């Protein structure tokens with residue numbers, strides 16, 4: 640369960656930052672269950688951010704980096720972010736989302752099962768996950784640099 644705390648009121652008209660910076664998910668698929676608070680945006684293949692607004696009963700299914708590798712790039716690990724709202728009422732409220740990440744066993748080697756087998760080098764799941772955590776938390780790099788750009 641992710642808890643995004645309430646944000647201070649903006650009085651000077653400055654644009655507020657993200658609640659969660661742009662990133663791709665590391666694993667196979669992610670299920671995102673969100674409350675009524677908006678903010679989640681997904682980058683389209685034409686490089687436009689699209690709102691993925693919550694609706695009762697809606698579940699967002701995200702493709703992760705390993706799924707992109709597994710499908711030889713046929714499924715795309717989309718960049719996404721959670722924007723901080725500008726509306727003072729929304730800012731004064733917390734945002735909650737329930738996020739379920741899936742991945743393979745650490746020893747499992749992910750290689751393309753579709754398309755060109757050389758499109759991605761094989762990676763051991765555990766090593767991939769460790770590298771992505773390090774990139775995110777030490778280098779502030781939320782996008783897998785080994786995946787091709789959009």
Ligand SMILES: O=C(O)CCC(=O)C(=O)O
Nearest residue numbers: 641671673679721736738
């Ligand atoms: O809170 C959300 O709606 C999405 C969070 C997310 O993208 C993540 O935890 O990877």
Ligand SMILES: [Fe+2]
Nearest residue numbers: 662663664719
């Ligand atoms: Fe994510």
